[in-house]
Amino acid sequence: MSTLYIRLPSRSVADNVAHWIALPCPYALVATDDTVEREGVAALPDLANVITVAQRVVLLLAASDVTLLHLTVPPMSGARLRVALPNLVEDQLMTDPADCVMVAGPVGNPADAPRTVAVVQRSWLEILLQTVAGYGARQVAALPAQLCLEHAVSGASAVITPFGQEIDLAIRLAHEDGLGLPLLPDNPAGSATDVVEALCAIVPTVSIALYVPAEAVTAYQQAVEALLPLEPRVTVLSDGWSHWIEGARSTSINLVAGMAGTAGATVDWRRWRTPIVLASLVLLLNIGALNVEWWRLSHEAAALRASMAQIYKNAYPKETVIVDPAAQMRQKLAAARHDAGQPAPDDFAALASGFSQAWTSVTQNATGPVKPAIATMEYRDRSLLVKPKPEPEVPMAQMKTALAARSLGLAQSAPGVWQIRSAP
Structure with missing residues (x-):
């Protein structure tokens, strides 16, 4: 040296x-x-x-x-x-x-x-x-x-x-x-x-x-x-x-x-010049590849959105405002089923029927002088709000299982109030 x-x-x-x-x-x-x-x-x-x-x-x-x-x-x-x-x-x-x-x-x-x-x-x-x-x-x-x-x-x-x-x-x-x-x-x-x-x-x-x-x-x-x-x-x-x-x-x-922080040895950046250049080139290549992939996926997404809009326009040529073709198509199909007399999964009749079957299956084996009963029932925002009477208590876990078997979901929107929705 x-x-x-x-x-x-x-x-x-x-x-x-x-x-x-x-x-x-x-x-x-x-x-x-x-x-x-x-x-x-x-x-x-x-x-x-x-x-x-x-x-x-x-x-x-x-x-x-x-x-x-x-x-x-x-x-x-x-x-x-x-x-x-x-x-x-x-x-x-x-x-x-x-x-x-x-x-x-x-x-x-x-x-x-x-x-x-x-x-x-x-x-x-x-x-x-x-x-x-x-x-x-x-x-x-x-x-x-x-x-x-x-x-x-x-x-x-x-x-x-x-x-x-x-x-x-x-x-x-x-x-x-x-x-x-x-x-x-x-x-x-x-x-x-x-x-x-x-x-x-x-x-x-x-x-x-x-x-x-x-x-x-x-x-x-x-x-x-x-x-x-x-x-x-x-x-x-x-x-x-x-x-x-x-x-x-x-x-x-x-x-x-x-010198308290000044080191006797300084970094010789000249030795690192070639590795730094190579690392920079690799980084640039990766960034370029990511940009190309993002552009390809973005192009595919744009083409898919255009195809969905075209399908919706072909099905409903009189519609002039197309914001979300998938959501609008679901609304149109639900309206068509309703007009044809077919109940939607989140209609009151469908929700009430499914809930009634689940309620019966859970409470039919209840023992005791007082049977479980419902205090109030309300249909709001495409969901059924049910408030059971506090005594006797209805097992909520069993009710969730029974409702899930009928494509319904149960959530507690407030203390003592059940919200039954159509399962996604």
Whole structure:
């Protein structure tokens, strides 16, 4: 998996230029076998193609932008620790914890040892992540630059990164400790002297390994010899990507993990382009097929309605208004049967006859001094409304069965009132 490492300018440097995104940044594209495929210095827009190709992008944040705190944290889960961190570090910050991203380092040995907490300004980190995401970054990590330097057991290590007239100084003091400082020399020609003086002021006693660009090694060696002629505790070395890569792999603090909803891995939609296109085509085909089937069924329904209307018109040519041919045909047939002396199933005579037969079959076996009787009977809206006397009670279930055998239905329209209709 190819990894692109980019050393970014500090927020201070970015605020002092009109277009910080145009600042040249050191970068290296590293293959899976740790081979550096490409390296150099380029602005982020010029690295768009490299960012797209790389499977992982590692942003090395300027040491001055990341504050490392050391706190004694009570034992708690990762989720609870993320919630508690703002309250734990509030007294040590000069800004609102809500405006910062905080990530805790691993549990130390022993477990109650102070833990390292990295803090960075949320707005600046969001700008950086959105910028590289806009260039097609697939997976992004953001690491403190000071923790990616070589760790010297008995001393400190430092790196300078020039960005135009300004210089970012990163210092690693211990395994989980380091800091940074943006420098703006008054005289660019004497920048090496200013850097060495600031470095010796921050680290006054122990030996220091200072990494500088290859073309600046001589100037910094001369500055060290001039400032520390009797105690050469600063060793000037040529900067290279080998110790950066090794340090980036050894650190466990990834500030992207503290973005609370911003994932380090973004979806590479280019991989899904072909499946999405195929799924869209299948969906369009299915929609087209459904539309064709709906049109066919609609056409058949229209033809059936036209045929029914034509049949009704042929049977009753004098009828000019045809709204529902089937219903109108049923009405005509019922009227014809009535005119011919044939009772309709929902006529009073048919309903009363069927009900009488069912009533007789249910009540003929009734025992007791009082026989079941009917209080009222009424024919209304092609249904027979019957109200039996309350005593003795007539078994409604048996009555329903008897009526069903005679193609009649029974429903209770009101308490104690039966409604008998012709069964459909």
